[in-house]
Amino acid sequence: xxxxxxxxxxxxxxxxxxxxxxxxxxxxxxxxxxxxxxxxxxxxxxxxxxxxxxxxxxxxxxxxxxxxxxxxxxxxxxxxxxxxxxxxxxxxxxxxxxxxxxxxxxxxxxxxxxxxxxxxxxxxxxxxxxxxxxxxxxxxxxxxxxxxxxxxxxxxxxxxxxxxxxxxxxxxxxxxxxxxxxxxxxxxxxxxxxxxxxxxxxxxxxxxxxxxxxxxxxxxxxxxxxxxxxxxxxxxxxxxxxxxxxxxxxxxxxxxxxxxxxxxxxxxxxxxxxxxxxxxxxxxxxxxxxxxxxxxxxxxxxxxxxxxxxxxxxxxxxxxxxxxxxxxxxxxxxxxxxxxxxxxxxxxxxxxxxxxxxxxxxxxxxxxxxxxxxxxxxxxxxxxxxxxxxxxxxxxxxxxxxxxxxxxxxxxxxxxxxxxxxxxxxxxxxxxxxxxxxxxxxxxxxxxxxxxxxxxx
Amino acid sequence: xxxxxxxxxxxxxxxxxxxxxxxxxxxxxxxxxxxxxxxxxxxxxxxxxxxxxxxxxxxxxxxxxxxxxxxxxxxxxxxxxxxxxxxxxxxxxxxxxxxxxxxxxxxxxxxxxxxxxxxxxxxxxxxxxxxxxxxxxxxxxxxxxxxxxxxxxxxxxxxxxxxxxxxxxxxxxxxxxxxxxxxxxxxxxxxxxxxxxxxxxxxxxxxxxxxxxxxxxxxxxxxxxxxxxxxxxxxxxxxxxxxxxxxxxxxxxxxxxxxxxxxxxxxxxxxxxxxxxxxxxxxxxxxxxxxxxxxxxxxxxxxxxxxxxxxxxxxxxxxxxxxxxxxxxxxxxxxxxxxxxxxxxxxxxxxxxxxxxxxxxxxxxxxxxxxxxxxxxxxxxxxxxxxxxxxxxxxxxxxxxxxxxxxxxxxxxxxxxxxxxxxxxxxxxxxxxxxxxxxxxxxxxxxxxxxxxxxxx
Numbered sequence: 037x038x039x040x041x042x043x044x045x046x047x048x049x050x051x052x053x054x055x056x057x058x059x060x061x062x063x064x065x066x067x068x069x070x071x072x073x074x075x076x077x078x079x080x081x082x083x084x085x086x087x088x089x090x091x092x093x094x095x096x097x098x099x100x101x102x103x104x105x106x107x108x109x110x111x112x113x114x115x116x117x118x119x120x121x122x123x124x125x126x127x128x129x130x131x132x133x134x135x136x137x138x139x140x141x142x143x144x145x146x147x148x149x150x151x152x153x154x155x156x157x158x159x160x161x162x163x164x165x166x167x168x169x170x171x172x173x174x175x176x177x178x179x180x181x182x183x184x185x186x187x188x189x190x191x192x193x194x195x196x197x198x199x200x201x202x203x204x205x206x207x208x209x210x211x212x213x214x215x216x217x218x219x220x221x222x223x224x225x226x227x228x229x230x231x232x233x234x235x236x237x238x239x240x241x242x243x244x245x246x247x248x249x250x251x252x253x254x255x256x257x258x259x260x261x262x263x264x265x266x267x268x269x270x271x272x273x274x275x276x277x278x279x280x281x282x283x284x285x286x287x288x289x290x291x292x293x294x295x296x297x298x299x300x301x302x303x304x305x306x307x308x309x310x311x312x313x314x315x316x317x318x319x320x321x322x323x324x325x326x327x328x329x330x331x332x333x334x335x336x337x338x339x340x341x342x343x344x345x346x347x348x349x350x351x352x353x354x355x356x357x358x359x360x361x362x363x364x365x366x367x368x369x370x371x372x373x374x375x376x377x378x379x380x381x382x383x384x385x386x387x388x389x390x391x392x393x394x395x396x397x398x399x400x401x402x403x404x405x406x407x408x409x410x411x412x413x414x415x416x417x418x419x420x421x422x423x424x425x426x427x428x429x430x431x432x433x434x435x436x437x438x439x440x441x442x443x444x445x446x447x448x449x450x451x452x453x454x455x456x457x458x459x460x461x462x463x464x465x466x467x468x469x470x471x472x473x474x475x476x477x478x479x480x481x482x483x484x485x486x487x488x489x490x491x492x493x
Numbered sequence: 494x495x496x497x498x499x500x501x502x503x504x505x506x507x508x509x510x511x512x513x514x515x516x517x518x519x520x521x522x523x524x525x526x527x528x529x530x531x532x533x534x535x536x537x538x539x540x541x542x543x544x545x546x547x548x549x550x551x552x553x554x555x556x557x558x559x560x561x562x563x564x565x566x567x568x569x570x571x572x573x574x575x576x577x578x579x580x581x582x583x584x585x586x587x588x589x590x591x592x593x594x595x596x597x598x599x600x601x602x603x604x605x606x607x608x609x610x611x612x613x614x615x616x617x618x619x620x621x622x623x624x625x626x627x628x629x630x631x632x633x634x635x636x637x638x639x640x641x642x643x644x645x646x647x648x649x650x651x652x653x654x655x656x657x658x659x660x661x662x663x664x665x666x667x668x669x670x671x672x673x674x675x676x677x678x679x680x681x682x683x684x685x686x687x688x689x690x691x692x693x694x695x696x697x698x699x700x701x702x703x704x705x706x707x708x709x710x711x712x713x714x715x716x717x718x719x720x721x722x723x724x725x726x727x728x729x730x731x732x733x734x735x736x737x738x739x740x741x742x743x744x745x746x747x748x749x750x751x752x753x754x755x756x757x758x759x760x761x762x763x764x765x766x767x768x769x770x771x772x773x774x775x776x777x778x779x780x781x782x783x784x785x786x787x788x789x790x791x792x793x794x795x796x797x798x799x800x801x802x803x804x805x806x807x808x809x810x811x812x813x814x815x816x817x818x819x820x821x822x823x824x825x826x827x828x829x830x831x832x833x834x835x836x837x838x839x840x841x842x843x844x845x846x847x848x849x850x851x852x853x854x855x856x857x858x859x860x861x862x863x864x865x866x867x868x869x870x871x872x873x874x875x876x877x878x879x880x881x882x883x884x885x886x887x888x889x890x891x892x893x894x895x896x897x898x899x900x901x902x903x904x905x906x907x908x909x910x911x912x913x914x915x916x917x918x919x920x921x922x923x924x925x926x927x928x929x930x931x932x933x934x935x936x937x938x939x940x941x942x943x944x945x946x947x948x949x950x
Contacts, residue, residue, distance in 0.1 A: 068809025127811060133707075195809045236712065240810045249774030250590075253924040255693065255895025258825055259795035260786055261770065262779040266729065266798060273730035276723070313718065317706030320849040322719040329717055338716035341723060342813050343804035348821060352525025352652050353697045353858035354584055355823050355896075356799050356924055364805060366812050368715055392777040393770075401810035438712025439812075467710040467813055 038177065039490045045173040046482050053169045053482065054143065054152065054475070056086070060123070060161050061141045061154050067102055067124035068195035076102040076191045079123045083189055086168065090175055092187065097207075099199035102191030106210070109171075110181030115415055115492040118186045118213035118452060120442055121164025121220065122193035125156035126467045133469035143475065148463075150475040157473035159466035163219040163458050164189060166481035170489060173482070183493025186213055190442065193220075196240055196402030197441060204449040215415040216452040217488070220440050222460035223477070224305065229423035229431040229484070231416065232456040233409040234334060237369030238439035239378055240342075240401030243386065244362045245271075247394050251347075252357040262393050264361040265346045271389050272363060275339050280324035282339045282367075284385045290372035294335055302330050305432070315463060334435025338368040364401070368439060375403035404441025410453050415492055419455045422487035426480055459484070495634065496947045502630040503939050510626045510939065511600065511609065511932070513543070517580070517618050518611050521596045524559055524581035525652035533559040533648045536580045540646055543625065547632055549644065554664075556656035559648030563667070566628075567638030572872055572949040575643045575670035575909060577899055578621025578677065579650035582613035583924045590926035600932065605920075607932040614930035615921035620676040621646060623916065623938035627946060630939070640950025643670055647899065650677075653697055653859030654898060661906040672872040673909040674945070677897050679917035680934070681762065686880035686888040686941070688873065689913040690866040691791060694826030695896035696835055697858030699800075700843065701819045702728075704851050708804075709814040719850050721818040722803045728846050729820060732796050737781035739796045739824075741842045747829035751792055759787050762889070772920060791892025795825040821858070825896060832860035861898025867910050872949055876912045879944035883937055916941070 046053075065079040066072040080096040080103040087094035087107040094107035102124060128138040136142070141154025152162065167187075174182045188211060192199055204211065224230040247262040276282055294302070309321055309329035323332050332338075346361030348354035367382070369375055379400070387396055409416075411433065423431035436456070446452045459477035460466065503510075522536035523529040537553040537560040544551035544564040551564035559581060585595040593599070598611025609619065624644075631639045645668060649656055661668065681687040704719040733739055751759070766786035770776055780789050789795075803818030805811035824839070826832055836857070844853055866873075868890065880888035893913070903909040916934035917923065 068807075068811065070808065127805070127807065129805075129807070194811075238712070238812070240812070242810065247775065250922065251925045252773060253895060254795070254797045254799055254823055255695070255825060255893075256790070256919070256923075257773070258797045258823075258894060259780040259789040259793055260766070260778050261773065261775055262777075263797055265801050266733070269726045269729035269798070269801070272723065272726035309717070316709060316714070316718065318704065318718055318850045320719075321717050322848070322850075323716040332716040333713075336716055338711070340711045340715045340720055340812075340814055341726070341804065342711060342811060342815075343806045344722050344726070344818065345802045345806040347798065347800035348584070348586075349800045349802040349819070350525075350584060350586070351527065352584075353699065353821060353823075354525065354651075354799060354924065355695070355697070355797075357797055358799075361801065362806070364810060366711055366715075366810075368712060391779070393775045393779075436712075437715060438710065462713070465707070466713075467811065468708045 039486065041177045042173050042486045043483055045176050046169065046486060049173060050479055053165070054478070057152065057162055057165045057478070058141055060165065061156055062139055064139045065124050065191065066127050067192050069127055073102070076124055080105050080191055083123060087187060090171055091181060099203055101199045104191065104203055105187070105189035107187040110183050110185045110493070112183040112493065114183040115215060116184040116186070116213040117493060118188060118211060118216045119167050120188050120190070120216060120218045121167065122160045122190040123164065124191045124194050125159070125161070126194050128155050130469065135470055151472040152475060152478070153470060153472040155471055157471055158460045158464035159471065160193070160220045162473035162478055163460065163481065166459065166478060167217070167219055167485045169482040170485035173486060174489060182489040185493065186211060193442070200442060201445060201449065204445055208449055211450055213452060215413055216446045216454035218440060218443055218454045218456045219458045221436055221456045221458035222462065224432055224434050226461035226463065228429060229427040230434045230457070231420060231423070231431060232436045233411050233433045234435035235407040235440050235443055235456070236437055237373065237375055237404045237406040237444065238441060239367040239369060239375040239403045240364070241379065241382060242362070242364045242399040242401055244360050244397045245390070245394055246360045246397070248359045251359050254355040254357040257357050261357055262391060263357055264394065265358060267391060267394055268346065268361040268363055271386055272341055279326070280322070282337065284378070284382050286381050287337065287378065290374060291337055292371035294331065305330065312462065333437040335370055337370050337373060339365065341365050368437065370406045373406065375405055379403055402441065404439060405444050407443040407447065413453055415455060418491040419457060419488050422491055423457060423484055426484045426487055496943065498634045499630050499943045500940055502633050503626065503943060506630060507936055510622070511935070514609065514619055514622045514935070515598055517622065518598045518613055519596055522581050522648065523584050524649050526584055530559070533581055537562050537648055540580060544644060547628055548638060556660055558656045561648065561660055562644070562646035564644040567640050567642045567950065569640040569950065571640040572672060573641040573643070573670040574950060575645060575668060575673045576624050577645050577647070577673060577675045578624065579617045579647040580621065581648045581651050582616070582618070583651050585612050587926065592927055608929040609932060609935065610927060610929040612928055614928055615917045616923035616928065617650070617677045619930035619935055620915050620917065620938065623935060624674070624676055624942050626939040627942035630943060631946060639946040642950065643668060650899070657899060658902060658906065661902055665906055668907055670909060672870055673903045673911035675897060675900055675911045675913045676915045678893055678913045678915035679919065681889055681891050683918035683920065685886060686884040687891045687914070688877060688880070688888060689893045690868055690890045691892035692864040692897050692900055692913070693894055694830065694832055694861045694863040694901065695898060696824040696826060696832040696860045697821070698836065698839060699819070699821045699856040699858055701817050701854045702847070702851055703817045703854070705816045708816050711812040711814040714814050718814055719848060720814055721851065722815060724848060724851055725803065725818040725820055728843055729798055736783070739794065741835070741839050743838050744794065744835065747831060748794055749828035751788065762787065769919065790894040792827055794827050794830060796822065798822050825894065827863045830863065832862055836860055859898065861896060862901050864900040864904065870910050872912060875948040876914060876945050879948055880914060880941055883941045883944055
C-alpha cells in the first residue's frame, strides 16, 4: 500500500525534516517590527526555494508589507487543495525570560518528551512545515505531488495581515481551489486531534490620549492639570462592568447563543478549566460571570488591554505629569459581530468620555470577523477520518478562542470553506517566551497530512 | 560702597560664570539611572574643586548612593548660613523631543530673552551656581568670603534622596548653622521675587500587579484569565472620585485649611490660571472641584500616576495577555499629613482591591512631609528686603506645589528654618524636554545672593 510507503518515508526522514525546520526557524521573521523586514523576505525566499525543489511553481510575491509565497503543483481530478500557513512570528520580548536564544532552536528532552524550542516552532513555522514535509515524502515515494495543490504562505499574520485582503482580491482567480487547509491550530487539550470549525474574529485598536502639550512637573502642575494616565485608566476600567459585560454600546449585536447541540457536544469534552488555568498560575475563571469556561474561550466576545504605557517607566522615579498615555486593546469577536461597526462604536465610546482639554488619536491593527465553517463539504469528513486513523482516537470538531482571520477572508474573497487542523499543544507558549513544538506534533502532523492527501488529492 | 563693587564684579564676570555653569551642565548627572553613577561622582568632584578654589574646605563625602558635597568657609560673628542645592538632574527621555543635546547647553536668543537650554540649567545646577558665583565675586572684591558659610550639595534629590536623612543625622553637628538657604524654587509668575514658606511633601510609590505566571495569548486565554492591566486600571481609576477627592482611607488626616489671612494674601496675587494652563495647551482646571487653582497647587494634597506600563508597548500589535502590569504613583502632601502612615494606607487600599489570583509587589521612592516655615527669624525679613532691592519690586511669601523634602529634614534633623528663594520661571520646563534657565534669572540671581550675603553674613 502506497500510503504505508509514504508514512515509512516520513518516519525515516524525520531527522532531516527537523534540520530543515531549524534552518527556517533561525530566520527571525518578526513581522510587526520594521527592524526585521529583511528577515521576513529571507524566510519567504527560503520557502520558495524549498517548494521549487519539490517541483512546485513557487514565487515570493511583493506586497506593500512582507511578501506572500504562492506555489502551484501537481495535477489530477481530485479535490484541489489550498494550503495556508504563515512564516512570520511574534516578537520575543522579554528576551530575559527565554532559557535560550529564541532564534537558535534545538531539540530538548523534557519530562513530557522531545520538543523543539524557539520562536515560531509552534506558531506557525513548525506547523506549516508539516504539510511541506508530507508533500516531500509523497514526492519521494511517488515521484510526483499528490494531486492539484496550491500553497499560500503569508508573512503578516502576527501583525494584523494588512496586505492579505488586497492580495486575495487581486489574485482570487489564481488562488481558487475546492477547499482550504489551514494549519495554525492545535490538538484539543494537547492530545485529541481536532478540526476547528468556529473561530473568534479580532479587532485591534491602539490609541493615544493627549492632554498638556508637553510633559509637566507633577509638583508644579499636579492637582490642576489633567493627567492623561488617569483619563486612560478611567476609560479602560469602564470597558467591562462588574459582571464582565463589555460596555461599548452595540457590542453584543450579532453575538449568537450556542445551539443546544453544540453546547451538549462541548460539555462532552469535559474541559478541565482548573488544569487549564492552573498551568499558568491561576485558579479562578475571570470574565463574564454567567458563562461556562469553554464558552468564554470559544463562543463569547472579549475586550482585553494588550499593552499600556505612559509617563516615566524606567528605573527609579520621575515626578512627571505626562502629556500623553497609550493603550493597545483587542476585541475577540463571535457570530456575526461586525468588526468595522465595532471599531466605530469603540472609538465613539472612548471619545465621548474624554474630559475637556483631552484628545485622542487612533491607529488600527486589523479587523476580522469570526468564522463559522459549513462542515457539509465531504472534505471535512475525510480530514476527520484521516486524523482519527493517525491518532488512533476519534477526532472532534471544536471552537477556538484565537482569531485566524484568514479563514473568514478565504470564505469572503475565495468562496472557500477551510479545514483548520493543526498539532499545537496548549503548553506550547506561543506568543510567550520559551515557545516550543513537540516533536510528536511535528512527526504525527506530517503523517496526518499524508493521510489527508491520500484521501482528498 | 563695597556691595556696589561686588555687584559690578558680578556684571563683568557674567560670561565667565556662564562658561563655568556650562562645564557643570555637560556632566550628565542623572541620579535615578544607575548608568550615570560615574557622572554624578564627576559632578560632585567638579563642585569640590570649584569651591576649594574659592577657599572653602570642601570635600565629596561618600554615601551608599551618590556623594554629598560639603564645604566650610569664612569667619565672622554674623549669621552662619547653610546653603543647599542639588547637582543631580532628571532623566532626559523622550530624547526625541529635545531641540538639541540636553547635555551640551548653549545660550540661545529667544523672543523672551537669552536662555541657557539643557538638562539641569534651571533644576538645579544653574540655581546652585548663583550662590557660588556670588561668593566668588565677594571673594574677588574683598579677598575673603562674606562671613561663616557652609555649603551642602546633594546628588540624589531627583531620585528620592535615599541617603539624605542618614547623612544629616550622622553629620548634624558639622552642618549646624543659624539658618538655611535653599535655592531650588522660582520667581512668582516668572517675574516677582518670592520666598517660599509652604511646600508640599511627597510620597512616591511603585507597584507591580501580577496575575498569570507568564504572558498569555489573549486568543487562547482572553475572557477566562485575569488581565493585570484591567486590575491596575480599575484601581487607578478609583484613586479619585468624580469631584477629584482622593479615595484612600485616612488620606485627608492632617490636611489643614488655609488661614483667612493667607487666603486673602494669595487672592491678592491674582493668579492667572488661564495663562498658567494655557502655556501648556490646557484650559480647564482639573482636580478637586471645590478649590481655587492656587489652593490646589500650593495647599491641597494630590495623587498622580507618573508612569504606567504593561503588556506589549512596541511598534505594531501583539495580542498578549500580560502576566504583570506596573505603575508609579506620587502623592503631594500638605499640613501634617504623615507620609509613612499614608504609604501604609495606600498599600492596604490597593491590596484590598485585588481579585483572586492577583498579587502586588511594592517599591518605595521616598516619603517626605510638607514644610511650613516659621518666618519670624530676622533672616526672612532681610532676604525679602534683599530681593525687593534687586528686583525693584516687593518680594512675596508664597507656597509651592513641588516638594523639597530637604526643607523639612533641615527642620527635623538640624533644627533649622529654611529660606527658600530661587529664580526659576514657570516656563523653564524643568523635568521636561528643552529645560532652560533665563540668563536674567542667573544674573540677577547671583546679584540677589550678593545682597543677601551683605545683610546676613
